[in-house]
Amino acid sequence: MALYWEEVVVDSKDPIALGEWWLEALGWVEVDRGEEELEIAPEVGAHPTVLFGRVDEEKVGKNRLHLDFVPDDQAAEVDRLIALGASRVDIGQRDVPWVVLADPEGNEFCVLAAR
Structure with a gap:
């Protein structure tokens, strides 16, 4: 059995804003965007990606x-x-x-x- 590393998930109060910050900080590309999540990667098709998802609690x-x-x-x-x-x-x-x-x-x- 093999495991494939798909993504790292980052909990966030504002995942769109935080994901956009990391997009700019890393110079990566946007892979997917929803109302409450944003996924980024070094390039299209690359893995693992980083997925920012909404949570209510503060870090x-x-x-x-x-x-x-x-x-x-x-x-x-x-x-x-x-x-x-x-x-x-x-x-x-x-x-x-x-x-x-x-x-x-x-x-x-x-x-x-x-x-």
């Missing part, structure tokens, strides 16, 4: 799962994401070579140092 606490991204220029990418609406987050990471940010709904993600 509480630190994410148990988060995404890591490797840019060409960490400082420039952090500045760009903050200009788009991300914020720096202190989750107790101390002195590390990555930067922890949060999207507009508070979901943490990391911008790693360039490889």
Whole structure:
């Protein structure tokens, strides 16, 4: 038996707005849109996708799962994401070579140092 990784689901109070934020942040493409969900991918037909779906409750606490991204220029990418609406987050990471940010709904993600 094999498993195929279809998507990562992100719960959101406003999935359309949050999905559009991630579309711009990542430069990905929109795969599907409904009244209460938005699905994005690196390119048409690529998997896994990221599906933003509506929930009523607010995010509480630190994410148990988060995404890591490797840019060409960490400082420039952090500045760009903050200009788009991300914020720096202190989750107790101390002195590390990555930067922890949060999207507009508070979901943490990391911008790693360039490889």
